[in-house]
Amino acid sequence: MMLKGTKLYSIFTGACPKCQKESMYETKNPYVLSDVLKINEKCSHCGLRYRLEPSFFYGSMYVSYGVGIAFAVAAYVISNLIFSASLIHTFIAIAGTIIIFGPIIMRLSRNIWINMFVGYDKNAAKT
Template identity: 30%
Template sequence: MKPLDSSTLALLDLRCPRCHQGPLFSYPAYKLTKYAMMPERCPVCSVAYEPEPGFYWGAMFVSYAFSVAWFAIGGVAAYYLLGNPAVWVYVLLVTVLVLLTAPATLRYSRAIMLYLFGGIKYDPNLRQLATAPPQPSRSKSHAHL
């Protein structure tokens, strides 16, 4: 996977904050039983994705901000597109909107938490990990016998 120079693009693509190459999540978001699973370390640069135990508890606050944003967007959209409907329509619309975006909200909340508060800085020198050709193994082989 080609590394991205921009940390913003790497965050949006849910890649490792250190090398901008490794994926932050083990499975795609549409696998609803596994969408929150993260590898323990980056498969490319081996940086730990959980800097300390309980690190992602702080992602709840980021997730809350996303939910408030969806609440505001849903409320404004209902008001202007549906002509100020009954309260139950607002509640139903916002509930459906928040539930449909829950996998993405969780993933981006964790990614933002890791990028902003994880203490991991981008290292452009790790670019060679993806572009360097594999080195021949120096293990002892009995093929020449």
């Protein structure tokens, strides 16, 4: 169970990392591909500006690589080690996983990136 006030809550829900009262994204569904990366300007509850500086989220590309590798390793383990799939079927499973979970990987990476720089503030959450 993820409790409010933890970084994991903010990372997995996409909530404001400072107050965790609302979503950072204009559209909650990451599969609305035209809006997958559209982020609100600031939190209407605590006033945190999500773009801490110009091009802030470019750093999330580095996080995205690691998250993508984690998804690929999971696909490998499930397809090859559990189901004993052939090499080509394992490759297809990995590629399919990366394509299908691409929007989720992008959002998770942004959430992890901003949570590396902004912490939860109990006082901001109370107001």
